[in-house]
Amino acid sequence: MIQNDLTYKLALDSLKKGQALDALEFFYQVAQKFPKAPEPYTFIARILNAQGEHGGALEMAKQAINVFPKFVPAYHEKAKSLKGLSLNEEAGKALEKGLQIAPDDQFLLTNMIMYLEQQKKFDKIEPYFKRLKSIAPEATVTKYAEGLWLARTDRYAEAITVLEAIDNAPSIEGVSSAYLLAEAYDKLKKFDESMAALSKAKQTQKTLPETRLYNSQRYLSLLKHILRYDGTLQPLAQNAESQKISFIVGFPRSGTTLTGQILQSHPSITVTDEVQAMGQLIMSLIAAGKTMPATLYDLTPEEVTAAREIYWLHQKNDPRFEEADLFVDKMPLNYIYMPLIQILFPASKIIFCERHPLDTILSGYMQSFALNDSMACFLDLADAVEMYCLSMDCWEKHKKNLSLPVHQFKYEDLVQDFEGEVRKLLDFLGEDWDDEILRFSEKAKENVRTRTPSHRQITKGIYKTSAFKWKNYSQYLEPYFERINPYVVKLGYDSLL
Numbered sequence: 001m002i003q004n005d006l007t008y009k010l011a012l013d014s015l016k017k018g019q020a021l022d023a024l025e026f027f028y029q030v031a032q033k034f035p036k037a038p039e040p041y042t043f044i045a046r047i048l049n050a051q052g053e054h055g056g057a058l059e060m061a062k063q064a065i066n067v068f069p070k071f072v073p074a075y076h077e078k079a080k081s082l083k084g085l086s087l088n089e090e091a092g093k094a095l096e097k098g099l100q101i102a103p104d105d106q107f108l109l110t111n112m113i114m115y116l117e118q119q120k121k122f123d124k125i126e127p128y129f130k131r132l133k134s135i136a137p138e139a140t141v142t143k144y145a146e147g148l149w150l151a152r153t154d155r156y157a158e159a160i161t162v163l164e165a166i167d168n169a170p171s172i173e174g175v176s177s178a179y180l181l182a183e184a185y186d187k188l189k190k191f192d193e194s195m196a197a198l199s200k201a202k203q204t205q206k207t208l209p210e211t212r213l214y215n216s217q218r219y220l221s222l223l224k225h226i227l228r229y230d231g232t233l234q235p236l237a238q239n240a241e242s243q244k245i246s247f248i249v250g251f252p253r254s255g256t257t258l259t260g261q262i263l264q265s266h267p268s269i270t271v272t273d274e275v276q277a278m279g280q281l282i283m284s285l286i287a288a289g290k291t292m293p294a295t296l297y298d299l300t301p302e303e304v305t306a307a308r309e310i311y312w313l314h315q316k317n318d319p320r321f322e323e324a325d326l327f328v329d330k331m332p333l334n335y336i337y338m339p340l341i342q343i344l345f346p347a348s349k350i351i352f353c354e355r356h357p358l359d360t361i362l363s364g365y366m367q368s369f370a371l372n373d374s375m376a377c378f379l380d381l382a383d384a385v386e387m388y389c390l391s392m393d394c395w396e397k398h399k400k401n402l403s404l405p406v407h408q409f410k411y412e413d414l415v416q417d418f419e420g421e422v423r424k425l426l427d428f429l430g431e432d433w434d435d436e437i438l439r440f441s442e443k444a445k446e447n448v449r450t451r452t453p454s455h456r457q458i459t460k461g462i463y464k465t466s467a468f469k470w471k472n473y474s475q476y477l478e479p480y481f482e483r484i485n486p487y488v489v490k491l492g493y494d495s496l497l
Contacts, residue, residue: 002037005030011043018212020047038064038071045077050210052276052372054084055317072102079111086273086320091115106132110141110173117152125149140166144177147184156184168200170207178204179368186366191472198366202379211371216383219373222292223390226336227397231297244326245345246429249335250353251388252375253363255411259353260330262422265440268431270324277314278334278341284310296339308344326429333374336391338398349429350404352395355411357487358470358477358496361388385480392487410491412467 002008011026024047031040041064048057058081064074075098082091092115098108109132116125129149132142143166150159163181166174178201185194205211248263248271250256257273264271285295285307299307315321315329328351334341341348361384369375377387399406407428414421419438426433470477481496489495 002030002034002039005033007033008040011040015043015047016209018209020051020213023047036067038068038074041067042071042074042077045074045081047213049077049080049084050213050371052084052370054081057081058085070101072098072105072108075101076107076111079115083115085318088115088119092119103131104135106136106139106141109135110145113145113148117148122149122152140169140171140173140177144173144180147177147180151180151184156187159184160188168204170204172208172210175201175205175208176368179366182366189472194366195473195476201368206379211376211379214371214373214376216373216376216379216387219377220383220386220390222373223336223387223394226293226296226394227390229293229297231293231339232401244347246326246328246349246351247334247341247345248328248330248332248351248353249338250332251355251357251360251364251391252332252369252378253360253367254332254353254355255414256330256332256353258411258414259351259425260328262437262440263328263425263429265437266426266431266434267436268325268434269328269429270322270326271328271330272315272318273320274331275315275318275320275329276331277311277318277329278331278337280314281307281311282337282340296337297343299340299343304343307340311344326431333391335398336394338395338402338404342402342404346404348404350402350406351425351428352406352408353411354408354491356468356470356493357388357484357491359411359468361385361480361484362470362473362477381476381480385483389483389487415467 007026008030011023011030014020014023014026024044027040027044027047030037031044034040041060045057045060045064048054048060057077061074061078061081064071065078068074075094079091079094079098082088082094092112095108095112095115098105099112102108109128112128113125113132116122116128126149129145132139132145136142143162147159147163150156150162160181163177163184166177168174178197182194182197182201185191185197248256248259260271260273263269282292282295285299285303286292290299315327332353335350335352338350341350361381364378365381365384367378369378374387377383405428407425409421409425422437423433485496
């Protein structure tokens with residue numbers, strides 16, 4: 001039996017310890033030894049999903065279902081991978097299929113409720129919630145689902161009552177409940193209670209095996225390595241690109257999603273939603289023998305051509321890819337890779353979104369991001385502050401030698417003078433104004449493929465309540481004022497000191 005196999009036990013132990021690469025290797029070995037067992041394929045899918053490799057995860061989940069069509073955990077991973085690929089309708093069908101096999105599965109029911117919430121189909125949530133509550137009325141997943149339903153119908157006080165009753169046992173649902181509780185308290189302007197719930201969420205999240213796959217210090221070390229590296233930007237090569245391309249960058253929660261959705265509403269522009277094309281390209285270059293950060297600066301003409309092809313391959317493999325006169329890559333932290341962007345796309349333009357540093361840091365801290373090494377920095381305020389400072393130092397270093405045109409604007413200016421700021425942006429991109437832009441929030445509701453935490457907010461249109469929100473939490477941010485103040489002043493905001 002597979003449960004008695006030593007390699008399988010080693011795989012499970014590695015996964016528990018957060019040793020993802022070792023666990024993957026062991027599970028692949030188990031799959032070879034037990035090709036008719038669904039467990040190894042499902043665990044491989046789980047790890048790949050956690051790493052953002054949703055295409056590979058989908059294939060593994062399908063293989064698990066192929067060898068054992070009634071293996072319910074495989075439907076969890078299939079739905080998760082399809083959601084990660086923004087194939088939301090197919091993800092819903094995978095959940096429905098799983099529920100046909102196991103109609104009382106608590107996690108399938110919870111995922112279905114979350115799926116319907118993300119699709120804004122609130123009127124269809126109730127039957128799934130009632131079934132879940134009849135099966136396990138006191139379970140964490142049930143209370144989370146109820147709290148989610150109440151919060152999304154603006155019944156925050158009721159949501160708080162439900163969510164506060166959840167125990168502190170470490171689980172993904174427990175962490176999600178704590179984040180939701182913090183959101184509900186924030187909506188009711190109970191800021192101390194919100195921060196307490198966030199602290200609980202972060203501490204619990206750090207104990208989960210999935211979190212141990214990622215290391216914030218590894219990302220901070222990369223930023224320091226880029227800053228220390230004495231590289232010289234290559235002269236701009238003759239552009240071999242026929243596709244017009246621009247890049248939206250900026251620290252997470254600085255308005256990149258809002259900017260992307262505004263531009264997406266223009267009929268001549270298509271905007272990606274955080275496809276890891278540049279990151280995947282860099283991994284390919286490293287696998288081919290290049291090193292970081294040298295590969296940001298030093299590529300032969302042949303390598304440039306190959307790298308550009310790899311980049312477009314990753315973009316076009318994303319199911320949301322659309323042809324357009326202007327293609328815009330929205331990936332906030334890509335500004336740390338700016339030398340490579342200039343080498344590959346010497347005719348591109350850069351849109352850099354700015355926002356008060358403390359607002360971006362606080363907003364990021366309040367989110368439940370899908371984790372990687374960079375997003376793991378938001379598990380601690382100190383790490384989030386350090387990531388902001390180091391990444392902005394990288395941007396300033398690159399900008400000194402950057403030949404690409406850059407348009408920088410503030411989130412606060414955009415929400416105060418929407419049309420004026422958007423017209424400036426379109427002029428920079430060489431695009432004419434189109435009245436469809438005024439409907440961007442309506443179009444955002446139709447764009448169920450957007451998967452960032454900002455999407456639910458931008459469907460409400462332009463609102464000003466997020467500007468300078470950090471002041472509500474100033475006592476918690478004050479220990480970092482001295483570190484962050486130079487960046488605040490440099491952007492033109494009032495000094496913190």
